Amino acid sequence: MGDITITNALILPMTEEKKSFNGYVRVEGGAIAEVGAGASPQFRSEQFIDAAGAVLMPGLVNAHTHLYQVLLRAVWEDLPLMPWLKRIYGAAQALRPEHFYAGSLLGCIEAIRSGVTTVCEHNFLNPDPQCAFETVRAIRESGLRAVFARTIMDTGEIVPECTKEKPEVAFGRIESILAQHKGSENLTFMTGPNTPPINTTPALLKEIRRFADVNGIGISAHVAESKSVVECVRQQHGKKGVVEFLQQFGIPGHNSIFAHSVHVSEDEIAILKETGSSVSHNPVSNMMLGDGVAPVVEMLRQEVNVALGTDGAASNHSQDLFDTMKSASLLQKVHHQNAGVIKPYDVLRMATVGGAKALGLGSVCGTIEAGKRADLIVVDLETIHAQPINDVYSQIVHCAKAADVQTVIVNGEVLMKDRELARHDEGRLLADARRVNIDLMQRVNALVF
Numbered sequence: 001m002g003d004i005t006i007t008n009a010l011i012l013p014m015t016e017e018k019k020s021f022n023g024y025v026r027v028e029g030g031a032i033a034e035v036g037a038g039a040s041p042q043f044r045s046e047q048f049i050d051a052a053g054a055v056l057m058p059g060l061v062n063a064h065t066h067l068y069q070v071l072l073r074a075v076w077e078d079l080p081l082m083p084w085l086k087r088i089y090g091a092a093q094a095l096r097p098e099h100f101y102a103g104s105l106l107g108c109i110e111a112i113r114s115g116v117t118t119v120c121e122h123n124f125l126n127p128d129p130q131c132a133f134e135t136v137r138a139i140r141e142s143g144l145r146a147v148f149a150r151t152i153m154d155t156g157e158i159v160p161e162c163t164k165e166k167p168e169v170a171f172g173r174i175e176s177i178l179a180q181h182k183g184s185e186n187l188t189f190m191t192g193p194n195t196p197p198i199n200t201t202p203a204l205l206k207e208i209r210r211f212a213d214v215n216g217i218g219i220s221a222h223v224a225e226s227k228s229v230v231e232c233v234r235q236q237h238g239k240k241g242v243v244e245f246l247q248q249f250g251i252p253g254h255n256s257i258f259a260h261s262v263h264v265s266e267d268e269i270a271i272l273k274e275t276g277s278s279v280s281h282n283p284v285s286n287m288m289l290g291d292g293v294a295p296v297v298e299m300l301r302q303e304v305n306v307a308l309g310t311d312g313a314a315s316n317h318s319q320d321l322f323d324t325m326k327s328a329s330l331l332q333k334v335h336h337q338n339a340g341v342i343k344p345y346d347v348l349r350m351a352t353v354g355g356a357k358a359l360g361l362g363s364v365c366g367t368i369e370a371g372k373r374a375d376l377i378v379v380d381l382e383t384i385h386a387q388p389i390n391d392v393y394s395q396i397v398h399c400a401k402a403a404d405v406q407t408v409i410v411n412g413e414v415l416m417k418d419r420e421l422a423r424h425d426e427g428r429l430l431a432d433a434r435r436v437n438i439d440l441m442q443r444v445n446a447l448v449f
Ligand SMILES: [Zn+2]
Pocket: 064, 065, 066, 122, 222, 259, 311, 312
């Protein structure tokens, strides 16, 4: 892996509030070797990147998505949650491993183009065990850092039989994925109940924590996304909320990430804090599906670790985390009717440091510090929509756009330089995705919901 020196950058290290300085970063062997202010000393790097007029910051962390869903953008819109979910789950009957591969690769490339260097793929539809393997193959080919969260469903009215699994069968399949990718540098794993309790039995929930601990992996779950899920735990399990319900199975924990957490009480926020659980806030998806507003300000006040996610493109339309950052900021301001309720730094922190911590990568990425892996992005600020710069944190959150991302480096490898992809031929990739999508749409249109 070649050494890289990035010079003339406005650096946002994300190590402390408001800190920014002009300087350089030297990358050696995939790690950040040196971060300095001012002009760069004369290094003998193999590659120099001049970041004049741009910000150098940690790559963004998309803490919750379903990559293949880029093939399902705008397919089912304007539906209430349950009819929408019925279609999303029902799609399992049409989805084949090749759809997962092409869709996931396209999703990864969209992520790279929007400055994401780490994704957490919450994998929940497995009509064929190969679907998970093909998703992982696409992620690895993209060069992104990733957490593959292979979740399990064993019950549920809207879950097609082809994607329900007996816990012991699912655990065996997950073990085979873990064995195949053991020691992969940019890839770690999680498991989890997909959306408890509507598609998981108590018997499965009892086993999940044990399985995660035995294998040294974390837990990812959709938690309290809608009021209907909370109603379900109240009526069927006699608990006041989903977090409280999950606590009896030991699901909350320092290596657990709960996507959404929209309908959680103050008491449940306290449980999240006590157990060290993280939350992935997915504001665009929550707005698109009409779920409600997650109590992000309250969670931050209680020092719960909050990350940001796009969620799948079926409920977001994109994998653009800049879009998500701006939405996260505006949604809390309008919800609280208070413009000062959340700061741009808080939002950017969720999209970097918070995401890394939530995915067990706090010591690996999320900040620009010597010793961490070099997951870095260069964002052009010499643009009509960003100039002049008065508050760089606010302007990254509120002005910058995915298309402003010039250069993306993951683990010291340049995946995009001056908006040119290094590993992939974008034209060919798009053609492949369109071809596969024609087949998928024919199969989806034959389904009856
Ligand atoms: Zn999701």
